[in-house]
Amino acid sequence: MDSEFLICPYNQTHRVLRFRMPAHLIKCKKYYQGEPLQTCPFNATHLIRPDRMAKHLEICDDYLTAKMEKFYAATSSDGI
Incomplete structure (x- = not known):
C-alpha cells in the first residue's frame, strides 16, 4: 500500500504523488460537488x-x- 501515487477521493481520475496529496485535496475540494x-x-x-x-x-x-x-x-x- 506504499505506492508512490494515490487516488484523489474527490476525483477518481486524479493520480497524485503521495507527498503532494494534502495540497491537492485543498484545491480539489473547492470544485467537488459530490x-x-x-x-x-x-x-x-x-x-x-x-x-x-x-x-x-x-x-x-x-x-x-x-x-x-x-x-x-x-x-x-x-x-x-
Missing part, C-alpha cells in the same frame, strides 16, 4: 463517505498503528 466526505481522525488525507468510516477504520494502517502504540504504552511495565 456526497460529503468525512475525514479519518488518524490521517487527514483519508476522506471517506460517512457510511463507510467504520469499515475504513478496520483496515486503516494509521488507525491500527495508533491502536498498537496505545496498547504497548499501556502494557509496558518499565515505561520504555
